[in-house]
Amino acid sequence: xxxxxxxxxxxxxxxxxxxxxxxxxxxxxxxxxxxxxxxxxxxxxxxxxxxxxxxxxxxxxxxxxxxxxxxxxxxxxxxxxxxxxxxxxxxxxxxxxxxxxxxxxxxxxxxxxxxxxxxxxxxxxxxxxxxxxxxxxxxxxxxxxxxxxxxxxxxxxxxxxxxxxxxxxxxxxxxxxxxxxxxxxxxxxxxxxxxxxxxxxxxxxxxxxxxxxxxxxxxxxxxxxxxxxxxxxxxxxxxxxxxxxxxxxxxxxxxxxxxxxxxxxxxxxxxxxxxxxxxxxxxxxxxxxxxxxxxxxxxxxxxxxxxxxxxxxxxxxxxxxxxxxxxxxxxxxxxxxxxxxxxxxxxxxxxxxxxxxxxxxxxxxxxxxxxxxxxxxxxxxxxxxxxxxxxxxxxxxxxxxxxxxxxxxxxxxxxxxxx
Numbered sequence: 001x002x003x004x005x006x007x008x009x010x011x012x013x014x015x016x017x018x019x020x021x022x023x024x025x026x027x028x029x030x031x032x033x034x035x036x037x038x039x040x041x042x043x044x045x046x047x048x049x050x051x052x053x054x055x056x057x058x059x060x061x062x063x064x065x066x067x068x069x070x071x072x073x074x075x076x077x078x079x080x081x082x083x084x085x086x087x088x089x090x091x092x093x094x095x096x097x098x099x100x101x102x103x104x105x106x107x108x109x110x111x112x113x114x115x116x117x118x119x120x121x122x123x124x125x126x127x128x129x130x131x132x133x134x135x136x137x138x139x140x141x142x143x144x145x146x147x148x149x150x151x152x153x154x155x156x157x158x159x160x161x162x163x164x165x166x167x168x169x170x171x172x173x174x175x176x177x178x179x180x181x182x183x184x185x186x187x188x189x190x191x192x193x194x195x196x197x198x199x200x201x202x203x204x205x206x207x208x209x210x211x212x213x214x215x216x217x218x219x220x221x222x223x224x225x226x227x228x229x230x231x232x233x234x235x236x237x238x239x240x241x242x243x244x245x246x247x248x249x250x251x252x253x254x255x256x257x258x259x260x261x262x263x264x265x266x267x268x269x270x271x272x273x274x275x276x277x278x279x280x281x282x283x284x285x286x287x288x289x290x291x292x293x294x295x296x297x298x299x300x301x302x303x304x305x306x307x308x309x310x311x312x313x314x315x316x317x318x319x320x321x322x323x324x325x326x327x328x329x330x331x332x333x334x335x336x337x338x339x340x341x342x343x344x345x346x347x348x349x350x351x352x353x354x355x356x357x358x359x360x361x362x363x364x365x366x367x368x369x370x371x372x373x374x375x376x377x378x379x380x381x382x383x384x385x386x387x388x389x390x391x392x393x394x395x396x397x398x399x400x401x402x403x404x405x406x407x408x409x410x411x412x413x414x415x416x417x418x419x
């Protein structure tokens with residue numbers, strides 16, 4: 001007879017099945033319906049139920065479907081240790097007695113939830129199989145367009161995020177396992193009586209505990225890698241902004257040095273011109289005033305030419321400084337836009353990136369960056385997946401005045417191109 005302590009392990013395995021669900025594709029076959037019946041006594045209600053062996057074996061089939069699907073799921077995400085644990089739980093479930101199966105059937109009447117969630121696990125397995133030969137389903141690290149920018153310090157598990165279908169299936173399974181622990185005490189009295197007369201609950205307790213621990217380990221491993229990848233890329237973004245800031249400071253210092261050199265050179269030229277003019281003046285006076293008019297005209301001409309030259313040099317210097325400043329500004333803006341485009345769809349975009357140029361925003365520049373990125377990747381012989389389709393969707397939304405929708409479509413196009 002099970003104790004109240006072991007009861008907390010008996011219910012979770014069935015409630016996992018109740019909430020998660022699966023199709024009837026288990027590796028065991030249901031036996032032919034027999035007339036053998038088992039009596040279940042409910043101590044709290046003072047009643048008993050009659051369950052035939054075929055019904056109880058159907059419970060075993062549904063439990064096995066769930067555990068087998070979870071075993072394939074764990075193996076697909078590289079958690080071989082947990083896959084082995086699920087395989088061991090599968091063997092334990094096959095060894096459940098009719099009395100142990102009777103507990104589940106008597107307490108939980110509806111297994112539709114089990115069937116639904118097992119489909120999610122199997123769907124995740126199919127997704128993993130499809131993506132094992134194609135990188136278009138996974139988003140890898142982002143390569144900076146600017147040479148010299150620091151990269152991301154990715155964890156040992158790599159730089160590729162797990163498909164959302166796989167994460168979702170794992171989260172659902174873990175949520176169910178945790179919920180099971182909360183409701184485990186509700187049928188304590190009934191389980192103690194049902195598993196009497198030689199019923200052994202220890203095998204059920206061991207299987208339940210192993211399934212929960214394995215589910216927890218699989219879920220933790222998936223989220224750990226994705227969280228570490230996020231941290232690495234956020235750190236890389238901070239480092240890249242620091243790198244650009246350093247370049248900007250160096251450029252400002254270089255401009256200041258050039259300005260000082262230009263002023264010093266201009267002063268030196270002025271002194272030289274004045275000295276030469278004075279010398280010419282003395283020569284002109286000594287050479288008789290007959291040439292005075294010619295010399296004055298020539299001197300005026302020289303003065304005008306020098307003025308034009310200085311003005312031209314000054315304009316060129318200012319234009320060059322402005323070009324350098326604009327180039328650095330555009331580089332910072334482009335980097336920030338690409339960083340925002342690389343964020344998940346659920347993240348909130350920067351408002352000025354969603355706003356059209358006509359209203360003081362940079363939506364047109366966002367579109368230009370995405371289009372150029374697609375063109376560059378195609379020119380290099382790369383693949384861009386559905387990037388061009390998403391770009392067209394963004395253009396249609398922008399034309400229709402749906403600027404937010406346009407931005408999110410451009411974000412999808414950018415991420416599809418760089419995956």
